[in-house]
Amino acid sequence: xxxxxxxxxxxxxxxxxxxxxxxxxxxxxxxxxxxxxxxxxxxxxxxxxxxxxxxxxxxxxxxxxxxxxxxxxxxxxxxxxxxxxxxxxxxxxxxxxxxxxxxxxxxxxxxxxxxxxxxxxxxxxxxxxxxxxxxxxxxxxxxxxxxxxxxxxxxxxxxxxxxxxxxxxxxxxxxxxxxxxxxxxxxxxxxxxxxxxxxxxxxxxxxxxxxxxxxxxxxxxxxxxxxxxx
Amino acid sequence: xxxxxxxxxxxxxxxxxxxxxxxxxxxxxxxxxxxxxxxxxxxxxxxxxxxxxxxxxxxxxxxxxxxxxxxxxxxxxxxxxxxxxxxxxxxxxxxxxxxxxxxxxxxxxxxxxxxxxxxxxxxxxxxxxxxxxxxxxxxxxxxxxxxxxxxxxxxxxxxxxxxxxxxxxxxxxxxxxxxxxxxxxxxxxxxxxxxxxxxxxxxxxxxxxxxxxxxxxxxxxxxxxxxxxxxxxxxxxxxxxxxxxxxxxxxxxxxxxxxxxxxxxxxxxxxxxxxxxxxxxxxxxxxxxxxxxxxxxxxxxxxxxxxxxxxxxxxxxxxxxxxxxxxxxxxxxxxxxxxxxxxxxxxxxxxxxxxxxxxxxxxxxxxxxxxxxxxxxxxxxxxxxxxxxxxxxxxxxxxxxxxxxxxxxxxxxxxxxxxxxxxxxxxxxxxxxxxxxxxxxxxxxxxxxxxxxxxxxxxxxxxxxxxxxxxxxxxxxxxxxxxxxxxxxxxxxxxxxxxxxxxxxxxxxxxxxxxxxxxxx
Numbered sequence: 163x164x165x166x167x168x169x170x171x172x173x174x175x176x177x178x179x180x181x182x183x184x185x186x187x188x189x190x191x192x193x194x195x196x197x198x199x200x201x202x203x204x205x206x207x208x209x210x211x212x213x214x215x216x217x218x219x220x221x222x223x224x225x226x227x228x229x230x231x232x233x234x235x236x237x238x239x240x241x242x243x244x245x246x247x248x249x250x251x252x253x254x255x256x257x258x259x260x261x262x263x264x265x266x267x268x269x270x271x272x273x274x275x276x277x278x279x280x281x282x283x284x285x286x287x288x289x290x291x292x293x294x295x296x297x298x299x300x301x302x303x304x305x306x307x308x309x310x311x312x313x314x315x316x317x318x319x320x321x322x323x324x325x326x327x328x329x330x331x332x333x334x335x336x337x338x339x340x341x342x343x344x345x346x347x348x349x350x351x352x353x354x355x356x357x358x359x360x361x362x363x364x365x366x367x368x369x370x371x372x373x374x375x376x377x378x379x380x381x382x383x384x385x386x387x388x389x390x391x392x
Numbered sequence: 393x394x395x396x397x398x399x400x401x402x403x404x405x406x407x408x409x410x411x412x413x414x415x416x417x418x419x420x421x422x423x424x425x426x427x428x429x430x431x432x433x434x435x436x437x438x439x440x441x442x443x444x445x446x447x448x449x450x451x452x453x454x455x456x457x458x459x460x461x462x463x464x465x466x467x468x469x470x471x472x473x474x475x476x477x478x479x480x481x482x483x484x485x486x487x488x489x490x491x492x493x494x495x496x497x498x499x500x501x502x503x504x505x506x507x508x509x510x511x512x513x514x515x516x517x518x519x520x521x522x523x524x525x526x527x528x529x530x531x532x533x534x535x536x537x538x539x540x541x542x543x544x545x546x547x548x549x550x551x552x553x554x555x556x557x558x559x560x561x562x563x564x565x566x567x568x569x570x571x572x573x574x575x576x577x578x579x580x581x582x583x584x585x586x587x588x589x590x591x592x593x594x595x596x597x598x599x600x601x602x603x604x605x606x607x608x609x610x611x612x613x614x615x616x617x618x619x620x621x622x623x624x625x626x627x628x629x630x631x632x633x634x635x636x637x638x639x640x641x642x643x644x645x646x647x648x649x650x651x652x653x654x655x656x657x658x659x660x661x662x663x664x665x666x667x668x669x670x671x672x673x674x675x676x677x678x679x680x681x682x683x684x685x686x687x688x689x690x691x692x693x694x695x696x697x698x699x700x701x702x703x704x705x706x707x708x709x710x711x712x713x714x715x716x717x718x719x720x721x722x723x724x725x726x727x728x729x730x731x732x733x734x735x736x737x738x739x740x741x742x743x744x745x746x747x748x749x750x751x752x753x754x755x756x757x758x759x760x761x762x763x764x765x766x767x768x769x770x771x772x773x774x775x776x777x778x779x780x781x782x783x784x785x786x787x788x789x790x791x792x793x794x795x796x797x798x799x800x801x802x803x804x805x806x807x808x809x810x811x812x813x814x815x816x817x818x819x820x821x822x823x824x825x826x827x828x829x830x831x832x833x834x835x836x837x838x839x840x841x842x843x844x845x846x847x848x849x850x851x852x853x854x855x856x857x858x859x860x861x862x863x864x865x866x867x868x869x870x871x872x873x874x875x876x877x878x879x880x881x882x883x884x885x886x887x888x889x890x891x892x893x894x895x896x897x898x899x900x901x902x903x904x905x906x907x908x909x910x911x912x913x
Contacts, residue, residue: 252797254797254800259802260800260801260802262800265800308797308798308800311798312778312798312799312800315778315781315782315785315798315799316774316777316778317781325730325733353766353770354762354763354764354765354766354767354906355763355899355902355903355905355906356763356766356767356845356848356849356852356903356906357763357766357767357769357770357771358899358902359852359856359899359903361848361851361852361855361856362766362767362770362771362852363767363770363771364771365771367848367851367852368816370851370855372854372858377858378854378855378856378858378859378862379858379859379862381855381859384859388863388892388895388896
């Protein structure tokens with residue numbers, strides 16, 4: 163946001179209290195301001211503040227915005243500003259909620275491309291997404307990187323350095339690229355030895371004792387586990 | 393790493409094999425560290441005779457090591473020699489793994505060797521004559537030569553070793569040296585001065601050249617035993633009122649060479665197996681073959697008990713070993729090189745020769761991470777899994793919002809998950825105040841985390857063992873019936889009982905592998 167001039171002297175048709183409140187709101191620029199802070203800054207009474215805000219909203223000089231940090235608190239911002247990244251939560255947020263659907267679709271698209279290519283660089287994936295016009299908005303390289311990174315965290319793909327051999331022949335040696343996890347990992351997450359028995363998944367393990375309320379001989383998880391397998 | 397549940401498990405194992413009294417003595421030693429006889433008697437409130445008997449059993453089963461130190465007397469009183477008893481936690485837990493060890497022996501050396509090995513597992517320590525005697529009693533056609541031969545095979549494979557000295561004497565530290573910390577066996581600080589316990593263990597261990605050496609001449613055996621016993625020539629032992637106690641506990645009275653199972657060798661083999669199977673599942677079979685070849689070449693240069701980097705091996709040597717392996721015949725240099733690179737090897741190239749070193753520690757660490765991540769996934773769900781992996785990969789502190797953004801988890805959910813993980817000791821949290829604002833920073837502390845996971849796993853092993861006992865108790869009635877009566881409903885129940893047992897036992901063995909991954913490898 164470019165730096166703006168201080169508000170013009172007289173907005174036509176505004177009373178003093180509205181002026182004061184509008185100035186307070188504008189001073190916060192794209193970060194917005196909480197109603198309580200308006201009251202504190204302008205030292206006006208609740209009644210006046212509420213009334214003035216209503217009037218300013220009606221005149222389309224300010225707007226109400228959702229702050230991701232605190233969805234319950236009402237925040238206001240001057241109409242000419244766009245909410246900052248800190249307020250909205252970033253590109254992946256819509257109305258203060260994480261756009262999981264979009265993320266999942268993008269993940270699937272990346273996965274499909276990776277399956278076909280086996281190995282791909284960030285640029286490769288980005289170009290493919292742009293070329294096929296699968297997304298309606300302009301997707302940035304940074305966004306693709308974020309998607310790929312989360313897929314790495316999901317253990318769907320792994321980040322590797324190109325060796326320049328075999329599958330990597332088209333990628334310069336040493337360049338960071340991504341490939342689909344091979345071996346057993348490709349067929350889904352390997353369940354560890356501890357995680358495959360009830361104790362590994364047990365939320366109550368810390369209070370379990372041989373002669374306690376929760377004990378291995380009376381454990382319901384065990385009973386269920388041993389029954390299921392037949 | 394002796395953790396609370398580890399102690400409970402150890403006490404349970406001792407109690408189920410050698411009774412409650414032994415278990416009490418053992419638990420006392422594990423909880424309080426190295427103690428003298430008098431202290432053990434005071435803390436356990438058992439009679440002197442009972443405690444001595446228990447210690448004898450435990451020493452014989454390689455669960456306790458005795459050693460003598462010189463203790464400063466009060467003013468005007470001459471210093472005296474006292475005997476200390478230290479628990480050997482690892483050896484106690486190894487009792488759990490006996491079936492695994494026996495399987496290795498039987499697969500590699502066959503039944504004759506297995507019989508001897510089984511006897512050693514059961515009795516803790518035996519001399520060759522005792523082994524021969526025992527074999528005469530059990531086997532119908534016993535041949536002394538066959539027994540000796542089998543024993544030599546075990547020795548050559550390093551499955552058995554000479555027992556350590558029964559009670560080495562530790563000379564007091566010299567004046568200029570900083571005094572070593574007493575009772576610090578469990579201290580995690582890897583300081584250069586060793587703890588008393590470590591010194592005692594190394595003093596008790598037989599010389600490396602003698603460890604796997606079989607002397608046919610009994611006379612010379614005696615001499616060797618003598619020399620390895622008195623590790624500090626010149627220091628005259630003062631045996632006053634403690635003489636009787638020492639004599640009673642002296643298991644080597646007859647000065648015959650005693651042998652025991654060499655757990656180190658088994659741990660090493662299991663470690664290799666675990667590494668290879670991890671690499672196979674993570675990369676591919678070829679990488680597994682290459683790794684097993686490298687480990688084979690590196691076998692004799694491995695001296696430390698824990699995993700470390702392999703020495704530098706030339707590509708030619710690796711290739712020669714690879715083609716000997718199953719499925720390795722078809723591999724060429726290029727593919728061996730590719731696998732080595734996938735294994736994350738360090739390379740040295742000087743002129744014509746290129747050498748590789750494999751980072752075994754790194755492989756073990758990855759396998760450990762996978763085990764923990766899998767628990768996180770099961771217990772806290774996919775989003776927690778992603779968050780945990782993010783923190784584990786970055787390896788430094790991250791702020792809540794940053795975590796939420798990178799892992800694609802709603803801000804509020806992120807905080808909830810992070811708190812849950814923190815409450816269960818999986819994460820470390822720091823509050824950082826900047827002006828009025830406070831930020832929560834999160835980090836994974838590797839060391840305490842693996843101790844925590846290990847403790848939970850010991851807990852789970854104990855639970856499995858208890859459940860096995862419980863199921864057996866439940867099925868006692870059915871098991872008491874003769875086989876032919878087990879038809880219809882009863883037969884079904886009998887089968888079910890068997891299945892339950894198989895599931896529990898196999899889970900136990902798998903879980904034990906995970907424990908070794910964290911504790912022994």
